[in-house]
Amino acid sequence: MTQLHASAPPATRGDHEARDALRRVRSEVAKVVVGQDEAVTGLLMALLTRGHVLLEGAPGTAKTLLVRALSQALSVEHKRVQFTPDLMPGDVTGSLVFNASTSDFSFRPGPVFTNLLLADEVNRTPPKTQASLLEAMAERTVTIDGQPRDLPNPFLVAATQNPIEYEGTYPLPEAQLDRFLLKVELPAPPRDAEIEIVSRHAAGFDPSDLQAAGLRAVATAEDLQAGMAAVRRxxxxxxxxxxxxxxxxxxxxxxxxxxxxxxxxxxxxxxxxxxxxxxxxxxxxxxxxxxxxxxxxxxxxxxxxxxxxxxxxxxxxxxxxxxxxxxxxx
Structure with a gap:
């Protein structure tokens, strides 16, 4: 292996602890998501580099479960938006709502105000709504009525799309594709992994109850922050x-x-x-x-x-x- 490197500062104890914690996240997510180690690693790398991920896979390849499991293992918040043809930009970013009791407008945050946003089937919504994510992804803010509002830190968009069914979809423009740090494909699992998946369900696994499956928080947002700093070094x-x-x-x-x-x-x-x-x-x-x-x-x-x-x-x-x-x- 070619190893070109300059003299680097020694890793701190915090670096090692953060790396070990994030490695445990991969093992923890594997308790409920079988055979998608590459996708888990891709999401972690995007978090470490303040990027976003486009997940491409057929229905039933655990895209939603993957994001839910990752958020629980990292003890951060997640939200899911089902992108549909009638979804409006304000449904994603939030909007001003009139309060009759105060005769004033107040801001109601949209689901984009979270740590992990699952944008499910992002290519099923018109370009105007797709574009509502661009500012959030690039600037980590959203502007409502001329006022910018900061998004939480960490913040990651995990957008999914179906690689097979294109009827009624709006292909993502090059400008938006370029905002995704990584594109990760979730293929159908190999035979052994699929046997493991079906066996878990036969034994009573419930995807809606991750705690019952033994999934626990093994890292925190602080570990992510330490990892981000270490990656920059x-x-x-x-x-x-x-x-x-x-x-x-x-x-x-x-x-x-x-x-x-x-x-x-x-x-x-x-x-x-x-x-x-x-x-x-x-x-x-x-x-x-x-x-x-x-x-x-x-x-x-x-x-x-x-x-x-x-x-x-x-x-x-x-x-x-x-x-x-x-x-x-x-």
Missing amino acids: VQVHPQVVAYIVDIARATRHSPSLALGMSPRAATALMSTARAWAWLNGRDFVTPDDVKVMAPSTIAHRLTLRPEADLEGVRVGAVLASAVDSVVVPR
Whole structure:
């Protein structure tokens, strides 16, 4: 493994405690969500880097259960919004409500005022309502009647979409896709995992009662804050920075892509590589960390040319080719 790193400050005891707590979160969520370790890790990395996650999976792959279990293991608040064609922006962000007793307007917060927001089937609501999330995701505030209101910290949007059924949906525009730090696919579980799922239900598992399943809080918002600070201290060697930029430039020159990586995408790749390195016990980023995180961080931000799409070219294959074309620093 290539290991380029600058001299880094030693990890503090708080760093180790926070990392151990977040590792326990993964084990705790696995008590109720089987075979989705990648999605759990992706959500944790997004929290550590103040990002958001797009979860893509067919119905019944535990997307809602995953967010509920994560919020309980982290002892933070979560809310769920079912996105529908008639959902209005104020239904998400909140609105001013007239109070007859005071003859004045008061603010009624929407479900976006929480720590983990599950935006279920986000592509089923019109663009105007989808756009209501943009300010919240980018600025962590919402503006009502000209007054900005801060959202809680931590704050993460976990948006879901069904990759199969597109009738009656509104595809997310590139600007909104670019706001998601990661896109994580939740596939159907392998045979052994599916046997475990069905066996748990046969034994009386109730997804609506997570405490009965033995799920408990093993980390806190303070652990997340300590983890965020530790991730920001992870060192990125100038050659690794150049490696990320060269990957971005390679996507922009790909003949199969109409839209390559933006500078924001390059910064996102650095952030996720940092979080991956820290969760794996290192205080420096390697080129291998960048390679591991490139598919889930970058693929959803790329747009194929129409002719490449017609030929059946896959975005993942184009990205892999771009990464392979860049010389790995040593």
